[in-house]
Amino acid sequence: MELGLFIPCFIDQYFPEVAINSLQLLERLGHKVTYERDQLCCGQALANAGFERKTHSNQKSLAKLYAGNFPIVSPSGSCVAHIKHHYPADEFEDFSSRFYTLTEFLDREDLPPMRLSREVKAVLQQGCHSVRMLQLARSSERRGRYFSKWENVLGGIEGLELLYTQRKDECCGFGGSFSVSSPDLSAEIGKAMLSEMEATGATTVISEDMSCLMHLQGLAQRQGSELRFSHVAELINEALA
Amino acid sequence: MKQAGQAANFIKESGKMSWHDETLWQVREKRDAAADELPEWETLRERASAIKSHTLSRLDYYLEQFEKKALENGIHVHWAENAQEHNHIVKDILDRHQLKEVVKSKSMLTEECGLNEYLEEAGIEVVDTDLGERIIQLKREKPSHIVLPAVHLRREEVGELFAKKLKSQKGNSDPQYLAEVARKHLQKKIRNAKAAISGVNFAIAETGSITVCTNEGNADLALNSARVQIHCLGIEKLIPKWNELGVFTRLLARSATGQAVTVYTSHYARARKDGEMHIVLVDNGRSEHLGKDDFRDGLKCIRCGACMNTCPVYRRSGGHSYHATVPGPIGSILNPRTDLEAYSDLPFASTLCGSCSDVCPVKIDIHEQLYKWRQLINANKEDRLISAAAKLLADANKMRCYGAIARFAQRISPAFIKRLLMPGWIDFRELPNPPKQSFGSWYRKNRGNEI
Numbered sequence: 001m002e003l004g005l006f007i008p009c010f011i012d013q014y015f016p017e018v019a020i021n022s023l024q025l026l027e028r029l030g031h032k033v034t035y036e037r038d039q040l041c042c043g044q045a046l047a048n049a050g051f052e053r054k055t056h057s058n059q060k061s062l063a064k065l066y067a068g069n070f071p072i073v074s075p076s077g078s079c080v081a082h083i084k085h086h087y088p089a090d091e092f093e094d095f096s097s098r099f100y101t102l103t104e105f106l107d108r109e110d111l112p113p114m115r116l117s118r119e120v121k122a123v124l125q126q127g128c129h130s131v132r133m134l135q136l137a138r139s140s141e142r143r144g145r146y147f148s149k150w151e152n153v154l155g156g157i158e159g160l161e162l163l164y165t166q167r168k169d170e171c172c173g174f175g176g177s178f179s180v181s182s183p184d185l186s187a188e189i190g191k192a193m194l195s196e197m198e199a200t201g202a203t204t205v206i207s208e209d210m211s212c213l214m215h216l217q218g219l220a221q222r223q224g225s226e227l228r229f230s231h232v233a234e235l236i237n238e239a240l241a
Numbered sequence: 242m243k244q245a246g247q248a249a250n251f252i253k254e255s256g257k258m259s260w261h262d263e264t265l266w267q268v269r270e271k272r273d274a275a276a277d278e279l280p281e282w283e284t285l286r287e288r289a290s291a292i293k294s295h296t297l298s299r300l301d302y303y304l305e306q307f308e309k310k311a312l313e314n315g316i317h318v319h320w321a322e323n324a325q326e327h328n329h330i331v332k333d334i335l336d337r338h339q340l341k342e343v344v345k346s347k348s349m350l351t352e353e354c355g356l357n358e359y360l361e362e363a364g365i366e367v368v369d370t371d372l373g374e375r376i377i378q379l380k381r382e383k384p385s386h387i388v389l390p391a392v393h394l395r396r397e398e399v400g401e402l403f404a405k406k407l408k409s410q411k412g413n414s415d416p417q418y419l420a421e422v423a424r425k426h427l428q429k430k431i432r433n434a435k436a437a438i439s440g441v442n443f444a445i446a447e448t449g450s451i452t453v454c455t456n457e458g459n460a461d462l463a464l465n466s467a468r469v470q471i472h473c474l475g476i477e478k479l480i481p482k483w484n485e486l487g488v489f490t491r492l493l494a495r496s497a498t499g500q501a502v503t504v505y506t507s508h509y510a511r512a513r514k515d516g517e518m519h520i521v522l523v524d525n526g527r528s529e530h531l532g533k534d535d536f537r538d539g540l541k542c543i544r545c546g547a548c549m550n551t552c553p554v555y556r557r558s559g560g561h562s563y564h565a566t567v568p569g570p571i572g573s574i575l576n577p578r579t580d581l582e583a584y585s586d587l588p589f590a591s592t593l594c595g596s597c598s599d600v601c602p603v604k605i606d607i608h609e610q611l612y613k614w615r616q617l618i619n620a621n622k623e624d625r626l627i628s629a630a631a632k633l634l635a636d637a638n639k640m641r642c643y644g645a646i647a648r649f650a651q652r653i654s655p656a657f658i659k660r661l662l663m664p665g666w667i668d669f670r671e672l673p674n675p676p677k678q679s680f681g682s683w684y685r686k687n688r689g690n691e692i
Binding site for chain 2: 007009011012013014015016017019020023035037038039040041043045046047048049050051052053054055057058061085086128132133139140141142143144167169170171173174175176178179180181182183184185186187188189192214215217218219221222
């Protein structure tokens, strides 16, 4: 089907391989993907810092650029959550309802067999926006039937062993501007998560959110850790190849 | 000092961060196990939330119904518009009975009003009889958690405190021994008390009665020993009907400590034959809070503390870092209304992870309110860096241009420049590797002819 691809501003500038992999995997699945180079930041960082009022032109511009009926897919839990939950509903409800994170979208698809050419032991970082705001999996706090769209999509990948940390979905500590306004706390929360990740024996950390990974990777590199950090898009594209 | 600074001190200087984090995480795990036992857990949360929302929408009606019933049962009902009036009312009751001593069981409301300090200044001795509250009272500290007031203290510290103040064995920090020391010390005070003050977990409009949920027995012992009993509560503690109480008692202890129910769930409906029962209903800004569409749901709170136990920030900062009577996530959405400037840091003391909202037994949208408070706090602020960032992020050409420049600059900058520009990040983390081309650039080169 026809799809729009929304690439978060920092992925466009700093993690282009995540966007390339997202585009390629959607095309491999037979979709016609449109990417508008003039797309802007969704405004989340400024909004979370208390300046949502300065992001209105971004909101309008995005809605105009991607006007239409087709679904819009994005390799980012936090951007999609922000667009769906914080864009003014009266103006943008139809627009924001068309957004899906990558895994959310793939969970609705009939996926072909997926296989990695190597054995990968990966620990899944369940980002807060993805879990609690977008319900990609049942959070550890809630009760009721357990579900996980990640397990639905990634579980079928041959060669992939999916692991979890002890504290299954505690925050990674990034929190946007929190990472620099409360750097000590941000680092401690992230370091605690890294220890648990190391303890699983995984070689790679995967996530729906490059923002979480950017923070964790930064901490890991400072510690001299050998953990590798990959967006789910990279893994899925590899498994489809 | 603002929360971020105090948190940094807690991390760097107290040596307690990991222990405090682990201790409260265990309480969160106990809560999880208790919730596991009830297949109807989410239904209960929804019911509790609905009952509280309804009550708040008719609070005036239910308060008057409560007063009518309570008066019929011979209870003295007092109304306090603010903290000062509350304190005067309580002192007045004690003065009329010529009492210079009173025992108290846990009440965050009396903390909020500064009752202890007020009474002590008037020459009345107040003895807090909860173990945790007594510990911090002896130590001259404020509670750091609304359910576990002394959770920030290790048992060695309690041992030292008791050795100094209660003449316990020096160096003995065995919890059972220390509890026994406290018990003997407090029992004397409780049994001799002529007046007892307690908090209230639930006030029931239909019956004019109040319910007090405790674990230690101090409240029950005190309220049944003393002739004069005084119960203080915020007006939001009301629920309409007796048969709705069960929804809350099934959620409260499980959310707070992981117990199925508190050891004592006591109901007080009338004074003892030779006694006097007083209820003090306190507003102290709650009506004003009720008038705020975005924030009124914060008044649904039943003071379980689950949001504190689950919060990655609270666990690693300690409750004192919030410099407020009620700390943690719920405190961060209640306190700013009382003083926006003084508490402007609290809604930012969060990563907006949403765990608090998910554990809240009455489904307060804490993480959404934190976001909304942030907009209010900065509504009239102008920040040059933010304005510059906003202009940049709103312009695709500027983004392409400055993005490329930033990546290039990062590749050629020495470490000390990076440190100068982004200390908060660089102090703890490496920066991400700056790629040579953006995705937009790659797309133009590889897909550019497919428009």
